[in-house]
Structure formats: C-alpha cells, structure tokens
Amino acid sequence: xxxxxxxxxxxxxxxxxxxxxxxxxxxxxxxxxxxxxxxxxxxxxxxxxxxxxxxxxxxxxxxxxxxxxxxxxxxxxxxxxxxxxxxxxxxxxxxxxxxxxxxxxxxxxxxxxxxxxxxxxxxxxxxxxxxxxxxxxxxxxxxxxxxxxxxxxxxxxxxxxxxxxxxxxxxxxxxxxxxxxxxxxxxxxxxxxxxxxxxxxxxxxxxxxxxxxxxxxxxxxxxxxxxxxxxxxxxxxxxxxxxxxxxxxxxxxxxxxxxxxxxxxxxxxxxxxxxxxxxxxxxxxxxxxxxxxxxxxxxxxxxxxxxxxxxxxxxxxxxxxxxxxxxxxxxxxxxxxxxxxxxxxxxxxxxxxxxxxxxxxxxxxxxxxxxxxxxxxxxxxxxxxxxxxxxxxxxxx
Amino acid sequence: xxxxxxxxxxxxxxxxxxxxxxxxxxxxxxxxxxxxxxxxxxxxxxxxxxxxxxxxxxxxxxxxxxxxxxxxxxxxxxxxxxxxxxxxxxxxxxxxxxxxxxxxxxxxxxxxxxxxxxxxxxxxxxxxxxxxxxxxxxxxxxxxxxxxxxxxxxxxxxxxxxxxxxxxxxxxxxxxxxxxxxxxxxxxxxxxxxxxxxxxxxxxxxxxxxxxxxxxxxxxxxxxxxxxxxxxxxxxxxxxxxxxxxxxxxxxxxxxxxxxxxxxxxxxxxxxxxxxxxxxxxxxxxxxxxxxxxxxxxxxxxx
Numbered sequence: 258x259x260x261x262x263x264x265x266x267x268x269x270x271x272x273x274x275x276x277x278x279x280x281x282x283x284x285x286x287x288x289x290x291x292x293x294x295x296x297x298x299x300x301x302x303x304x305x306x307x308x309x310x311x312x313x314x315x316x317x318x319x320x321x322x323x324x325x326x327x328x329x330x331x332x333x334x335x336x337x338x339x340x341x342x343x344x345x346x347x348x349x350x351x352x353x354x355x356x357x358x359x360x361x362x363x364x365x366x367x368x369x370x371x372x373x374x375x376x377x378x379x380x381x382x383x384x385x386x387x388x389x390x391x392x393x394x395x396x397x398x399x400x401x402x403x404x405x406x407x408x409x410x411x412x413x414x415x416x417x418x419x420x421x422x423x424x425x426x427x428x429x430x431x432x433x434x435x436x437x438x439x440x441x442x443x444x445x446x447x448x449x450x451x452x453x454x455x456x457x458x459x460x461x462x463x464x465x466x467x468x469x470x471x472x473x474x475x476x477x478x479x480x481x482x483x484x485x486x487x488x489x490x491x492x493x494x495x496x497x498x499x500x501x502x503x504x505x506x507x508x509x510x511x512x513x514x515x516x517x518x519x520x521x522x523x524x525x526x527x528x529x530x531x532x533x534x535x536x537x538x539x540x541x542x543x544x545x546x547x548x549x550x551x552x553x554x555x556x557x558x559x560x561x562x563x564x565x566x567x568x569x570x571x572x573x574x575x576x577x578x579x580x581x582x583x584x585x586x587x588x589x590x591x592x593x594x595x596x597x598x599x600x601x602x603x604x605x606x607x608x609x610x611x612x613x614x615x616x617x618x619x620x621x622x623x624x625x626x627x628x629x630x631x632x633x634x635x636x637x638x639x640x641x642x643x644x645x646x647x648x649x650x651x652x653x654x
Numbered sequence: 655x656x657x658x659x660x661x662x663x664x665x666x667x668x669x670x671x672x673x674x675x676x677x678x679x680x681x682x683x684x685x686x687x688x689x690x691x692x693x694x695x696x697x698x699x700x701x702x703x704x705x706x707x708x709x710x711x712x713x714x715x716x717x718x719x720x721x722x723x724x725x726x727x728x729x730x731x732x733x734x735x736x737x738x739x740x741x742x743x744x745x746x747x748x749x750x751x752x753x754x755x756x757x758x759x760x761x762x763x764x765x766x767x768x769x770x771x772x773x774x775x776x777x778x779x780x781x782x783x784x785x786x787x788x789x790x791x792x793x794x795x796x797x798x799x800x801x802x803x804x805x806x807x808x809x810x811x812x813x814x815x816x817x818x819x820x821x822x823x824x825x826x827x828x829x830x831x832x833x834x835x836x837x838x839x840x841x842x843x844x845x846x847x848x849x850x851x852x853x854x855x856x857x858x859x860x861x862x863x864x865x866x867x868x869x870x871x872x873x874x875x876x877x878x879x880x881x882x883x884x885x886x887x888x889x890x891x892x893x894x895x896x897x898x899x900x901x902x903x904x905x906x907x908x909x910x911x912x913x914x915x916x917x918x919x920x921x922x923x924x925x926x927x928x929x930x931x932x933x934x935x936x937x938x939x940x941x942x943x944x945x946x947x948x949x950x951x952x953x954x955x956x957x
Binding site: 467 | 771862
C-alpha cells in the first residue's frame with residue numbers, strides 16, 4: 258500500500274512550485290534560443306546544410322555559447338516548401354519562445370514565413386535571402402541581412418562583363434523574387450545588349466528547351482542565376498549541348514561554389530564568378546573559419562557556410578554587447594546594428610536599411626593542388642563599399 | 655535549326671512519358687484498375703538505378719539492374735497487394751493505391767534517404783553533331799533511341815505475340831477473354847511487371863536530367879493519366895500518340911509560344927505565361943477529346 262505524504266506537504270509543494278515558476282522569468286536570460294529553419298532536403302539542400310554547419314561551427318568554437326550565454330539552436334527542415342517553413346517559424350516563435358529566428362535560404366520561402374517572426378516581435382537574421390523590397394520600402398527594424406542584398410552579386414557580374422568587353426548577353430533566372438532581383442541587378446550595371454531574358458520555373462531541372470533558345474540567339478555570353486540543384490543541372494546540360502565552346506558562361510557565386518563544382522566537375526574549370534567571399538581570403542577570421550570547417554566537416558566551405566558562420570557571430574556580438582539582457586530588445590537591435598564582430602569576409606558594416614555595405618570580388622575556378630577544383634579570388638574588388646539601389650526608399654535612417 | 659532541336663526535345667519528353675503511359679494504360683485497360691502508385695514505381699526505378707550505379711560504377715548495369723529489380727518488385731506488389739483490388743470499384747482502387755504512394759514514398763526515404771545523385775555516363779556528357787550547325791546532347795539521343803526501341807518492341811509484343819493477343823483480348827473485353835480460357839491471373843501479373851519495368855526505364859534514364867528524389871513520381875503521373883485519356887484506355891498506340899502530342903505541346907509552350915508572347919508582354923510574364931498556356935492547352939485538349947470522342951483517339955475497347 259503506498260505511503261501517504263503528511264497532510265501539509267502536498268499543498269506546500271504546490272505553493273513552492275508556483276513560486277518557482279513565477280520567479281524564473283524575472284532574471285536575465287540564462288541562455289540564447291535560436292530557431293533555425295532551412296532547406297535541408299531536396300536538390301538544393303546543400304545550401305541549407307552549409308548554412309547550418311557554418312552556424313553550428315561558430316557555436317562549437319565558442320564552447321557551445323554565443324556572446325557568453327549557452328546557445329540552444331533548434332534546427333528544422335522547410336523541405337523547400339513555404340507553408341512548412343511558416344509552420345516551423347510559428348512553432349519556434351510561439352511554442353519554443355526563441356530570441357532570434359534565422360536560416361532560410363530561398364526568398365519565396367522567407368516571404369511566407371517572415372511575418373510569423375516579425376509580427377511577434379522576434380528578430381530575424383537572414384543568412385541568405387535578402388530581397389530588394391525589404392531593402393527599400395518594406396524595410397523593417399527587426400530584419401537584418403548578414404549576407405548581401407539580392408542584387409549585389411549580379412551587379413558585380415554586370416560590371417565584370419563590362420570590363421571584359423562583352424557586347425551581348427543572354428539571361429536566365431527562376432521566376433521568383435530573387436530571380437527578378439538578380440537580372441535587374443545585372444542589367445543595372447551591364448552596358449551591352451541583352452539578347453534574351455528567360456525566367457524559368459523555380460525548381461525546374463530540365464533545360465533542353467531553354468538551351469535550344471540560347472543556341473539560336475547566339476549571344477557572346479550567358480549569365481544565369483540558378484542556385485542549388487537548378488544550376489547543377491543547367492551547367493551539366495549546357496556542356497552536354499555543346500554550348501561551352503562558343504559562348505562564355507558567366508556566373509554569380511551561387512552557381513559556382515563548391516556545391517556545384519563537386520557534382521559538375523572538370524567542366525567548371527576556368528569559369529568566372531562574382532561573390533562577397535572566397536575561401537582564400539587571408540584575414541585571420543577567415544583562415545580560422547576555413548581551417549576549422551575543413552577539420553570538422555571534411556569539405557571546403559561554400560559562401561553559404563561563411564554566411565551561416567557570420568550570422569552566428571553577429572548574434573554572439575549582440576548578446577555580448579548587451580551583456581545577455583535579451584529582454585531589452587532596443588539594446589539588442591542597437592548592438593546588432595553596430596555589428597562589432599570579425600567577419601570572415603573582412604570589414605563588415607550595415608547600411609541604414611540593415612543590409613551590408615561591402616566589397617564584391619571576381620573569382621575563378623582553379624586547381625586546389627589536390628586534384629580538385631576550388632574558387633580563387635582576385636585581389637582588387639570589382640565593386641567597392643557597395644550598398645544597394647533601394648536604400649533611399651527605406652524610411653529607417 | 656531551332657525548330658528541329660525543339661522538335662527533338664519534345665520527342666524525347668514525349669517518349670519518356672509514353673513509357674509511363676504504356677504501363678498505366680495496360681493496367682487500366684486489361685485489369686480495369688486505376689493504379690495511382692504507377693508514378694511511385696517510376697521513383698523506385700530511379701532510386702534503385704542511382705543506388706546500383708553508385709555501387710557498381712557502371713551506368714549500364716545500374717539501368718539494367720534497376721529494370722530487372724523493379725520488374726520483380728512490380729510483380730510482387732501485384733501478387734501481394736493489388737490482386738485484392740481487381741474485384742472492387744474504382745474508388746476503392748484509388749484510395750488503396752493512393753495509400754501505396756504514401757507508403758512507397760516513406761519507405762524509399764527510410765531505405766535510401768530523401769534523394770540520391772545520379773549522373774549520365776561520362777562518355778555521353780558531350781554533344782553530337784547531327785547536322786552542320788545542329789549539336790544535340792549525346793545523352794538525350796540515347797533516351798530517344800531507347801524510347802523508340804521500346805515503342806517498337808512493345809508494338810511487336812502486342813501485335814505479333816500470343817501474349818500480346820491475350821493482352822489485346824483482355825483490354826477489349828475481359829469477361830469474354832476469361833470465358834475463352836486465358837489464365838488471367840498470370841497474365842495480369844506479367845502485365846503489371848512489364849508496366850513497372852517500363853517505369854523503371856523512364857526513371858533511370860531521366861534521373862540524370864531531373865533529380866532522383868522522393869515524390870518525383872507525382873507530377874509525371876498526372877500527365878500520364880492525361881495521355882491515356884487522350885489516347886484511349888488500353889491502347890498502346892493511343893498512349894504513344896497521346897504522349898508525343900503532350901510532349902510537343904509542352905515544348906511548344908516553353909519555347910515558340912514564348913517568342914510570340916514576348917512581342918507584347920514583359921519577359922517575366924511571357925516566361926510564366928508560355929508554360930501555363932501550354933499546360934492549359936493540354937487539359938483543354940483532353941476535355942475536347944472527352945467531349946467528342948470519350949473512348950479516346952485509338953480506343954482498345956470493343957463492344
């Protein structure tokens with residue numbers, strides 16, 4: 258027969274529990290909780306996986322902490338579906354009560370899920386997607402892009418095409434916000450003629466019809482924005498169709514990083530691409546990042562991984578500078594805007610719309626000395642201290 | 655040159671669609687069973703091929719092995735699960751085979767993971783000069799060749815062999831065929847197996863062009879149903895004509911139609927409108943066929 262507790266213990270226990278549960282929230286946060294939602298499955302999963310691995314590496318190198326507080330990172334997979342991302346954001350914000358949301362790769366998925374964070378006053382740190390609308394009229398004090406404005410790589414590529422005296426270019430991008438931003442960015446700086454502009458379906462993998470069109474248009478160069486699996490398939494089929502011989506293929510870093518180089522292989526050698534970061538940058542933060550990433554994950558980091566790492570570092574800087582008082586959101590936002598951390602890309606600063614102002618470089622794909630291919634950057638940036646074309650429309654000053 | 659290249663693209667897509675539609679129309683025609691899990695057999699074929707190619711390093715072994723294994727898997731599925739559905743109404747078949755899609759999707763995810771890489775053999779990675787000025791990818795030529803060969807083989811099988819005669823009889827009038835003494839049970843098993851094998855060929859060959867991932871069968875399944883409705887249930891010839899028609903319309907929408915639209919629409923709208931109009935055209939065509947000639951263009955059913 259179970260022994261019964263003395264009569265006064267049970268009510269006392271209940272009161273004690275009630276007091277304890279009331280007492281807890283009053284102190285400063287004892288850990289920083291981050292919701293990480295990204296594309297971790299499907300043909301473009303390499304992007305989300307790299308951002309996640311870069312982010313978690315930063316946490317690990319700081320002993321499981323960010324800015325002095327133990328970090329709890331809740332990772333989940335949006336499966337490249339906007340509605341799934343929205344649900345995951347809602348869960349992280351409402352049930353898990355995270356301090357920051359981050360992780361999304363694709364602009365369309367981010368648009369669907371972002372309101373769940375912003376409307377509930379949770380800060381979103383974008384390690385990738387950074388659409389033109391949020392750089393301009395829809396800018397938001399709770400939104401920070403730690404990567405680049407969507408147009409930037411493409412503006413750099415357009416400028417590079419000018420320096421190469423290219424007169425006619427055919428453009429391809431997927432038909433979604435980032436795709437439109439990309440070709441708008443290229444056209445902003447490119448001074449030659451656009452002989453074709455083709456928006457394909459997001460997620461499309463068979464480009465036979467589009468490649469035939471390109472061949473008929475006979476451009477000097479082809480510029481594509483096709484991230485992830487889309488780019489891998491396009492480049493393979495481009496080579497398969499024999500287009501590589503007469504037409505230069507110009508790429509943004511998104512379609513020319515390690516996640517594309519590995520599956521496509523030798524055909525990538527010698528191709529030029531533009532990016533804000535390259536694995537061979539010589540600053541101390543980057544050398545440490547690349548060495549630790551290769552040691553931990555046995556592969557060369559992509560620009561996506563560098564963005565994930567920097568996102569974690571940015572959060573760490575904010576936690577450190579507010580001494581862990583995350584409830585004071587105004588102080589957190591001020592610390593985030595100051596962005597006092599050593600970015601792997603070199604000097605980092607935010608524009609008034611909380612998008613980066615930074616340099617963009619031309620990279621070329623060359624031998625890594627071990628039988629593989631890797632990106633190598635040119636020292637002189639193609640665009641220096643470059644912001645974006647939308648900051649004037651942003652009310653934040 | 656552009657028209658020729660696009661025509662080849664449309665033909666290539668149409669022939670792969672035909673491989674799926676042929677199996678589907680036979681199953682529907684001969685066994686009167688709606689098999690929604692047909693697209694999942696296409697997915698299984700692609701995954702097994704990707705797995706075998708990674709295991710053996712040979713694309714040919716991968717494809718042939720995938721076809722053989724999917725053939726056996728198809729027959730096992732028929733004997734084990736689908737046999738019970740023949741006597742039931744179409745709605746029960748839809749529900750049961752839909753459940754099968756979900757089971758196969760999750761089963762594949764558990765065994766192989768969400769996706770597997772599959773590359774075309776290096777020897778076929780480059781172009782072939784068909785005519786001066788027309789270069790076409792070697793790998794797509796392989797797909798065209800295999801598709802045409804299988805279409806011819808199926809025609810031979812159905813028109814010239816005894817089994818083919820039984821299949822045509824069963825598709826035409828099943829009750830009569832049973833009354834005439836054919837061993838329907840074994841015929842059904844083999845027909846289903848062949849359908850599964852054809853799916854596997856399409857899955858393995860299209861794997862390098864598309865992506866081998868869970869759920870890849872769903873999109874192409876809908877098109878396959880449209881094809882067999884247009885072509886006529888139970889008719890291989892109808893499946894071929896329907897598939898090539900659908901392939902041609904899809905390619906036209908993605909290319910030539912866009913040229914026309916670009917004259918008066920901004921490029922983003924033209925790029926989105928072209929494929930959308932092509933898609934609508936396919937379904938409108940199916941609706942017209944259903945209205946005017948509901949048994950399809952080349953009906954197999956007799957009286």
